Every structure is written in C-alpha cells, then in structure tokens.
Amino acid sequence: MGCGHRSHFMTIEARNLSFRYGDKPVLKEVSFVLTSGGFHALLGPNGAGKSTLFGLLTRLLALQQGDVLMAGQSLKKQPAEAMRKIGVVFQQNALDLDLTVRQNLLYHAALHGLSRKEARLRGDRELTRFQLLERANEPVRKLNGGHRRRVEIARALLHEPSLLLLDEPTVGLDVASRRGLNDHVRTLCESDGLTVLWATHLIEEVRPQDRVLILHEGKLLADGTGHDICEAEGTRDLAETFHTLTGAG
Amino acid sequence: MKAAHYWHCFIGIQTREWLRFWQQRTRFASALVRPLLWLVVFAAGFRAVLGISIIPPYQTYITYETYIAPGLCGMIILFNSMQGALSMVYDRELGSMRVLLMSPLPRPLLLVTKLLAMGVVSVGQVYVFLLLALLVDVEPPLWGYLAVLPALVLTSLMLGALGLLIATWIKQLENFAGVMNFVIFPMFFMSSALYPLWRMNEASPWLYWICQFNPFTHAVEAIRFSLYLEWNPMAFGITAAVTVVFALLATTGFRPQRTKILGTSKPA
Numbered sequence: 437m438g439c440g441h442r443s444h445f446m447t448i449e450a451r452n453l454s455f456r457y458g459d460k461p462v463l464k465e466v467s468f469v470l471t472s473g474g475f476h477a478l479l480g481p482n483g484a485g486k487s488t489l490f491g492l493l494t495r496l497l498a499l500q501q502g503d504v505l506m507a508g509q510s511l512k513k514q515p516a517e518a519m520r521k522i523g524v525v526f527q528q529n530a531l532d533l534d535l536t537v538r539q540n541l542l543y544h545a546a547l548h549g550l551s552r553k554e555a556r557l558r559g560d561r562e563l564t565r566f567q568l569l570e571r572a573n574e575p576v577r578k579l580n581g582g583h584r585r586r587v588e589i590a591r592a593l594l595h596e597p598s599l600l601l602l603d604e605p606t607v608g609l610d611v612a613s614r615r616g617l618n619d620h621v622r623t624l625c626e627s628d629g630l631t632v633l634w635a636t637h638l639i640e641e642v643r644p645q646d647r648v649l650i651l652h653e654g655k656l657l658a659d660g661t662g663h664d665i666c667e668a669e670g671t672r673d674l675a676e677t678f679h680t681l682t683g684a685g
Numbered sequence: 686m687k688a689a690h691y692w693h694c695f696i697g698i699q700t701r702e703w704l705r706f707w708q709q710r711t712r713f714a715s716a717l718v719r720p721l722l723w724l725v726v727f728a729a730g731f732r733a734v735l736g737i738s739i740i741p742p743y744q745t746y747i748t749y750e751t752y753i754a755p756g757l758c759g760m761i762i763l764f765n766s767m768q769g770a771l772s773m774v775y776d777r778e779l780g781s782m783r784v785l786l787m788s789p790l791p792r793p794l795l796l797v798t799k800l801l802a803m804g805v806v807s808v809g810q811v812y813v814f815l816l817l818a819l820l821v822d823v824e825p826p827l828w829g830y831l832a833v834l835p836a837l838v839l840t841s842l843m844l845g846a847l848g849l850l851i852a853t854w855i856k857q858l859e860n861f862a863g864v865m866n867f868v869i870f871p872m873f874f875m876s877s878a879l880y881p882l883w884r885m886n887e888a889s890p891w892l893y894w895i896c897q898f899n900p901f902t903h904a905v906e907a908i909r910f911s912l913y914l915e916w917n918p919m920a921f922g923i924t925a926a927v928t929v930v931f932a933l934l935a936t937t938g939f940r941p942q943r944t945k946i947l948g949t950s951k952p953a
Contacts, residue, residue, distance in 0.1 A: 519788070526783050543784065551693055
C-alpha cells in the first residue's frame with residue numbers, strides 16, 4: 437500500500453506560539469515537536485484554540501509570536517518551502533460539490549504547480565489507494581460524507597506532503613465512518629511514514645499509544661503518549677485525564 | 686518555483702472557473718436578463734427623452750441603445766465582480782479559497798490569478814450580451830469585438846480587485862444588498878454608462894466631477910471607444926492605473942482572518 441516516493445521523516449516543531457484576536461489571547465506560548473511518522477492527537481474542547489493553531493500551521497493566520505519549523509525550515513521566513521510539506525484537511529468541506537472527484541483533485545494539483553499529466557497520475561494513484569477510483573468521474577455531491585472526507589485526504593496527499601493536518605475531520609460523520617477514517621489515516625502513518633496531527637474533541641478517536649497534545653484555553657496542558665499522561669495525572673484513562681485537566685468531557 | 690509551476694497553477698484556476706461556469710450555466714444565463722432589460726425596455730422608454738448628439742467615438746447620430754450598450758457591458762462585469770468577490774470570502778467559494786491559499790505559490794499572485802479567471806468568465810458573458818444586442822441594432826464594427834477585449838479584461842480585473850478589497854475590509858458590506866446599495870448602484874449611476882457626462886455637467890457640475898472621479902466611468906469609456914475602434918488613452922490609462930492600485934491593495938492587504946475563510950467569523 438505504500439506509495440514509496442514521499443519525502444518523509446522530518447521533524448515539525450512549533451516554538452512558543454502565541455496568538456490573540458484583538459485583546460483576546462487565544463494561544464499562549466504553545467510549543468511542541470511532532471515525531472516523524474507518528475499519529476498525534478490534538479485534543480481540546482470547543483474553543484480551546486485548536487482551529488487557531490491549525491490556522492497558524494497552515495498560514496491562514498499570520499504568525500504573531502513564535503515560529504513553526506518544518507524540517508528546519510521556518511514558516512515565517514520560508515513559507516513556500518514549508519507549505520509544500522503540508523497537506524491539510526479542513527473542518528468544513530473544502531470540495532467543489534458540483535465538480536467531479538477528479539476535477540477537484542486536478543485543481544489542487546495545479547495549485548501546487550503539477551502538470552495535468554502528473555496530476556492525473558497521482559490522482560488516480562491516490563484514488564486507487566482510497567478505493568474511490570471508480571467514482572472519479574462522479575460529482576462530489578453524489579458521495580456520502582465519509583467518502584467526501586476520503587477524497588479530501590486523497591487530495592491533501594497529492595503533492596506528497598510529509599505532514600498531514602486534519603482539523604476535526606470526523607465532524608458530521610456517523611460512528612462507522614468516523615472509525616473507518618481514523619483507521620485509514622493511521623495506516624497512512626504506518627505505510628507512508630506520514631506525520632499526522634489529528635485535531636479532535638472526541639476521546640474515542642485517540643488510542644493509549646498515541647502522542648496526545650491536550651489544549652485548553654490556549655495553553656498546552658499535556659504532551660505525551662496517552663498512557664504516560666494518564667500515569668502522570670494518576671488517572672485511569674484518557675477521558676478522566678481530559679476531564680481533570682479541562683473540566684470537559 | 687519554476688515558471689512552469691505558475692503556468693500549471695494559472696491554467697488550473699482558469700479551468701476550474703470555466704467548469705463552475707458550465708455547471709452553473711443557467712445562473713449565468715439568468716444574470717444576462719438584467720442588462721437585457723435595460724437594453725430593451727429601459728432604453729426603449731428613454732429613447733425619446735434622451736436625445737444623443739454626435740459625440741466621440743460615434744461618427745453619427747446613434748440610438749440610445751447603442752449609447753448604453755458599453756455601459757451595460759460594464760454593468761455585467763460590475764455585478765459579477767462584486768458577487769464573485771463576496772462569494773470568495775463569505776460563501777460559495779470559501780472551500781475553494783481554502784484550497785487556493787494552501788498553495789505554496791505567492792498569495793498575491795494566486796489572488797490576482799483567481800480574479801482574472803473570474804473576470805474572464807464575465808468577459809464571456811459580455812460577448813453573449815453583445816451578440817444579443819445585435820437584435821436591437823447595436824452593431825459595432827466587426828473588429829471592435831476583438832479590440833474591446835483588453836478593455837473588458839482590464840475592467841474585470843479592476844472591479845474584481847475592488848470587490849475583494851471591499852469584501853475583506855468593510856465588514857458592514859458582507860451581504861450583496863449592502864454592496865448593491867453602496868457600491869454597485871452609485872458606481873453605475875454616477876458614471877457615463879447611462880448618459881454622456883456633458884449632460885450631467887449641465888444638470889449639476891459637482892455631480893459631473895464625482896462621475897469624473899469614478900473609475901467605472903473611465904472603464905466604460907475605454908470599453909466604448911475600443912468597441913468602436915477608437916483609442917482613448919486617458920480612459921485606458923486611468924483604468925489601468927486604478928487596476929494596478931486596487932490589485933496591489935486588495936492582494937497584499939488580504940487577511941483570511943477578516944473573512945470566513947478560516948471557517949468561523951472571528952474578530953480581526
């Protein structure tokens with residue numbers, strides 16, 4: 437299942453990220469390092485600052501304080517180089533529903549400077565992996581929520597990024613689709629060595645061995661494997677830890 | 686980034702815009718109803734009231750329909766540009782804008798390319814309108830259809846950039862009704878689209894000067910002159926200069942957090 441030519445194994449480091457909307461601080465000195473090829477869960481209740489953090493990592497928000505380094509390249513100083521290494525799946529649908537699956541993929545590929553021929557090749561390769569090739573010529577509108585999400589992931593991987601950011605990708609999906617999507621992304625980590633940052637407020641999407649970053653009111657309250665965090669907090673499971681740290685859950 | 690990357694990106698954005706146009710062709714067709722009503726109904730009613738003397742670029746007496754046709758070309762672009770710019774940052778185009786802004790290519794370049802692509806679709810509509818205008822005897826010279834192309838593209842870029850600037854920076858105008866009342870109608874009525882400016886000068890000199898300062902006036906004149914194979918350097922020069930200024934301001938000052946592109950409306 438591996439695709440073989442993705443440039444992997446790089447570290448992603450957020451250094452001292454702070455952000456405020458007007459006078460309101462939303463992120464407060466958040467720092468972390470993502471392990472190459474690992475599945476990382478960014479856990480936080482609604483309003484914790486997850487989307488703002490994603491906004492900064494994807495350059496939709498301009499950095500106010502701190503920096504993000506992708507394999508040593510600064511998002512502040514070399515944004516184009518850094519952006520080439522990131523694939524993003526947004527919380528809200530970012531597909532053109534009236535266009536076909538393939539047309540959506542070709543548009544993304546063109547934005548990354550790929551020729552039509554190359555884009556088609558890579559698009560078909562990703563769609564095959566995602567078992568969606570036979571639906572390539574259907575309008576996205578005809579696909580169910582889970583399949584649309586898969587298309588978005590396939591699209592995010594077209595330019596062969598090393599880091600995949602997913603901002604609450606399972607919102608609006610039924611339980612089976614949620615689980616399927618989560619499993620799927622985990623296999624990408626294993627097969628491709630893709631580094632994944634998966635933002636969620638659903639604890640059931642996190643496994644004990646995952647690296648977990650718990651964000652609450654703009655602060656990073658915990659950073660470690662689910663197992664280690666529970667041990668440090670003296671709690672039975674991640675749900676209890678999450679509740680203890682954030683008062684949510 | 687190599688030139689080939691920019692080229693693929695340019696073609697990709699253009700292609701997508703035309704694909705969307707094709708998907709929504711009925712909506713675009715219905716958008717032609719507005720200028721056609723002006724041309725067929727309004728112009729017929731006002732023909733008797735508004736006598737048009739011989740003014741450049743026309744060589745002879747012309748019908749009112751002939752006079753307002755270039756202004757209505759401008760109106761098509763004006764409506765499309767404002768609607769397009771609003772949808773880029775507030776509704777229909779949000780998803781595609783998120784994808785657009787994830788490109789590693791320079792953001793101002795991406796935005797100009799997007800505005801240009803939207804503009805080219807508007808220009809296509811203008812040509813359909815001009816073909817239909819033949820039915821009411823608006824018959825510019827054949828080569829005029831080609832000569833008018835640069836003026837149309839320039840106008841669409843100018844108004845697209847203005848739309849983006851307004852949509853990004855003026856929160857109060859985030860719906861189309863607001864833009865219609867405070868941007869589209871004033872720009873359209875206070876221009877040479879419906880009446881020659883010498884008439885405006887007779888009625889009210891200060892209104893005349895407002896019309897002169899309205900870049901839409903110069904865009905309409907650039908369209909009018911080139912459609913009749915006359916060169917109007919002032920109209921072209923002003924339109925081009927304003928286009929550059931608007932495009933620079935709109936693209937370099939663009940901030941996703943001032944829009945709904947981030948997903949939620951956040952205070953700036």
